[in-house]
Amino acid sequence: MLSQHIGAICKPVVNKRDHIAAGQLIGNAEAFVSAPVHSPVNGTVKDIALQSHPVLGRAEAIIIESDEDNPPKQPCPDKFSTDFDPSRFLPEQIFDAVRKAGIVGMGGAGFPTSVKIKLNPESPINTIIINGCECEPFITCDYRIMLEWTVQILTGVSLIGRALNCGNIYIAVEDNKPDAVAAFEQAIRKMPSASSMKVVAVKTKYPQGGERQLIKSIINKDVPTGGIPPMINVLVANVATAAAIAEAVLLDNPLTHRVVTVSGGGIKNPGNFYAPIGTSASHLIELAGGLNDNAVKIILGGPMMGFSIADLSTPLTKTGGAITVLTDKDIVKRKETPCIRCGRCVEACPVNLNPTRIAHAVKHNLLDAAQEYYMSACIECGCCSYICPADIELSGFIKTGKILVARQKKLMPK
Ligand code: SF4
Ligand code: SF4
CATH class of the missing domain: 3.10.20.600 (Ubiquitin-like (UB roll))
Known part of the structure; x- marks a missing residue:
């Protein structure tokens, strides 16, 4: 997909029938807030066309037919060692490598990571929180990499610290994963560049993995409603993103x-x-x-x-x-009924929004009003829909409203 991130959509830089190599740049955008796209395989561009997109419905994609003898890329945690010294790299080198590799927040946010790690002397980051909290049921991908790519993740974390000139670093893991906490603590003991990092076992609850919730749990600070963590000099990055940074900077591998x-x-x-x-x-x-x-x-x-x-x-x-x-056992089919103004959705919202008001505004196409109610601050946790006794798909309306606003601002394709 040419749109896998927040910000300017990439334009294809290859043509139909081109033969391309794994790691080759295939989509790019000049805008500061964007992230290029690279081919994960050796293959031939079959088409450049609209394709089903998980969030946008349909969006432009480069469709690649992989070569039959395409060698599969292997994970490479053994390429990283505990004696790594991040001072080998200047902050600008780290920024350039991350930008070139097309790294975005892999925990779901999709914000271009290069923008987040750009040193800003006027508003320096003084706390970095690495997010190892997977609070949704069923998902264990970050858990596995915390156990199996521990040193690679810590290498990426030390590069983030180096890029932002910040040594105050927390690694947050939910307390139902004591083996991941132990893996980090053990690796940190052997890794001089990680010696000041602190591993914190946070309470296992939903939505602990939201950046605002994590900041509150760890340093007891609030991100202003409608604001972002850098406004309070904090950066939150996911463990998979840190692993991708290590690969990009040390091995020159794009995110494929x-x-x-x-x-x-x-x-x-x-x-x-x-x-x-x-x-x-x-x-x-x-x-x-x-x-x-x-x-x-x-x-x-x-x-x-x-x-x-x-x-x-x-x-x-x-x-x-x-x-x-x-x-079929997981899905309970229920019919939406009118709002009874019980206020449970307001009580449940972890970012103190009024979900019923925002959803009502979106339903009636009042996008300006929805934005005045801080729709953009919604973390899409779904707690409001879950709790609503009237079975109103509140978070569904809010997600739709955010997509409509992004389209209006041309941050997403129509
Ligand atoms: S989905 Fe609902 S509960 Fe969750 S942040 Fe958004 S408005 Fe609040
Ligand atoms: S929880 Fe549902 S019924 Fe209660 S106020 Fe919110 S939208 Fe209305």
């Missing part, structure tokens, strides 16, 4: 692959897969043994924040950590 969890009661052999970005949902489901007979709903992402898809050719994107397949 990621680990994805394929799980849920509707999947025969749930598991984690290291997959080329762009792999279709159908191929990933096939790798996991296929669907059980009672599978009824396929979601890109987790059951709370993901997007359900009908077209199995929808590809994996840089932000897609999971495919979750739910069964």
